[in-house]
Amino acid sequence: MSDTDVFMGGRMLPLVEDFYTIQGEGYHSGKPAYFIRLGGCDVCCSWCDARFTWNPKSFPPVSVDEIVARATSFPAQAVVVTGGEPTLYQLSLLSDKLQAAGIKTFIETSGAHTLTGSWDWVCLSPKRNQPPLPSVFKQASELKVIITSLADFEWAEENAAHVSDTCMLYLQPEWSVYQQIIEAVVEYAKANPRWNISIQMHKFMHIP
Numbered sequence: 001m002s003d004t005d006v007f008m009g010g011r012m013l014p015l016v017e018d019f020y021t022i023q024g025e026g027y028h029s030g031k032p033a034y035f036i037r038l039g040g041c042d043v044c045c046s047w048c049d050a051r052f053t054w055n056p057k058s059f060p061p062v063s064v065d066e067i068v069a070r071a072t073s074f075p076a077q078a079v080v081v082t083g084g085e086p087t088l089y090q091l092s093l094l095s096d097k098l099q100a101a102g103i104k105t106f107i108e109t110s111g112a113h114t115l116t117g118s119w120d121w122v123c124l125s126p127k128r129n130q131p132p133l134p135s136v137f138k139q140a141s142e143l144k145v146i147i148t149s150l151a152d153f154e155w156a157e158e159n160a161a162h163v164s165d166t167c168m169l170y171l172q173p174e175w176s177v178y179q180q181i182i183e184a185v186v187e188y189a190k191a192n193p194r195w196n197i198s199i200q201m202h203k204f205m206h207i208p
């Protein structure tokens with residue numbers, strides 16, 4: 001955890017953006033959800049579609065009370081906390097206040113750092129350059145592996161060996177190679193039906 005004083009133990013967080021949209025990925029695809037995107041990531045995936053979030057210094061700390069007030073001004077039943085890598089921060093206060101307001105708490109994480117807070121759904125998307133902590137594998141509600149090449153199927157299975165029996169399994173094509181890889185992803189899921197496919201449906205819908 002790289003939490004520093006400036007974030008006051010999770011009472012302030014570096015907010016990049018927040019918006020009400022449709023969850024475009026994974027198990028909850030298609031569900032209206034309010035997104036809270038936090039700045040800072042030390043994983044640095046070459047194909048990251050959120051590179052603009054990486055430097056936390058670009059995003060001044062915002063109070064959790066203000067973030068929660070904004071989220072609860074929309075009719076969303078669920079909030080997705082993402083980033084950047086949200087596990088860089090102490091998230092207990094944020095998740096507790098959202099749940100106290102009757103909102104389901106979902107998180108998107110690489111699992112590179114200890115997960116704090118209380119989560120109704122944990123989407124773990126493992127990364128080769130900084131693999132998930134054993135504790136986060138156990139907490140995952142869904143494992144969402146990004147497929148950039150055929151070599152990633154074997155790596156997806158290696159990750160699946162670490163999650164719980166109830167964890168949902170998703171293969172998600174990396175966006176820039178979608179056309180080249182989607183056929184192989186479809187055939188892999190048909191041959192290995194523990195796996196489901198997640199496409200980034202918000203990108204097809206041209207929404208945030």
Ligand SMILES: C[S@@+](CC[C@H](N)C(=O)[O-])C[C@H]1O[C@@H](n2cnc3c(N)ncnc32)[C@H](O)[C@@H]1O
Binds near residue numbers: 144172
């Ligand atoms: C931007 S990340 C932020 C949350 C966290 N750092 C993580 O990687 O899980 C949100 C999700 O987008 C996925 N993602 C990022 N870039 C992508 C791309 N180019 N194609 C497909 N999925 C991508 C990540 O794997 C992750 O599941």
Ligand SMILES: Nc1nc2[nH]cc(C(=O)O)c2c(=O)[nH]1
Binds near residue numbers: 108202
């Ligand atoms: N609509 C929409 N769905 C998403 N699911 C995960 C996202 C993310 O960036 O974490 C994302 C996103 O950025 N937009």
Ligand code: SF4
Binds near residue numbers: 044049085110
């Ligand atoms: S861990 Fe997530 S936010 Fe960080 S670089 Fe990778 S995809 Fe982007």
Ligand SMILES: [Mg+2]
Binds near residue numbers: 049050
């Ligand atoms: Mg995204």
